[in-house]
Amino acid sequence: MDVTALFQFDRAVSAFFVSGRTPAGIWFFRGITLFGEWYGMAAVLALFALLLLRRRKPGQALWPLVSLSISYLLLTGIKNLVRRERPAFSRLVEAAGFSFPSQHAALSVLFYGWLAFLLLKQEPMWEKCRRAIWAGAILLPLLIGISRMYLNVHYCTDVLAGWALGGFLLWVSTALYTREEKRSPGKNKSAENE
Numbered sequence: 001m002d003v004t005a006l007f008q009f010d011r012a013v014s015a016f017f018v019s020g021r022t023p024a025g026i027w028f029f030r031g032i033t034l035f036g037e038w039y040g041m042a043a044v045l046a047l048f049a050l051l052l053l054r055r056r057k058p059g060q061a062l063w064p065l066v067s068l069s070i071s072y073l074l075l076t077g078i079k080n081l082v083r084r085e086r087p088a089f090s091r092l093v094e095a096a097g098f099s100f101p102s103q104h105a106a107l108s109v110l111f112y113g114w115l116a117f118l119l120l121k122q123e124p125m126w127e128k129c130r131r132a133i134w135a136g137a138i139l140l141p142l143l144i145g146i147s148r149m150y151l152n153v154h155y156c157t158d159v160l161a162g163w164a165l166g167g168f169l170l171w172v173s174t175a176l177y178t179r180e181e182k183r184s185p186g187k188n189k190s191a192e193n194e
Helices: 003-019 023-036 038-054 058-082 103-119 124-150 156-183 185-192
Strands: none
Touching: 003 124, 003 156, 023 038, 023 103, 023 124, 038 058, 038 103, 058 103, 058 156, 103 124, 103 156, 124 156
């Protein structure tokens, strides 16, 4: 597929979402996109940290925070290298910076994937909810990515690349966490009991 065909594909998907807007859809997707904003994730992380505090494992909340921070810088660097302009018509919200890749899509996959990963490492009671937890960790980033196209602040390929990069970053960061946990189990247990 050449670049011209990609641009035509992106414009066709944008036109599809813009032409299909409804008042209820606008309200819904404006709300969903907030879960991909830094303050939306910060609120969710604060609630998650409280849960970890009750379980005496507050240090685990640092892993998603550090992963998000490093990934944000990496994605910003990619945006500044590619320098793709955002869709120029019918935007429903303002968004700063360049378009490719979608940081909302990438960081939501990373963030909500991390929360599911850590939640399932907690006590066995969460194991019963494994499918529901992973379904939420997949559905929310999916809806956040769709919201970026519906609000017309990203092209489809921006979102697809964001999801792919977010999945890769989640895989790398959870693999590092798992390796560190196996390498120093005594250290992690003592940190969890503090």
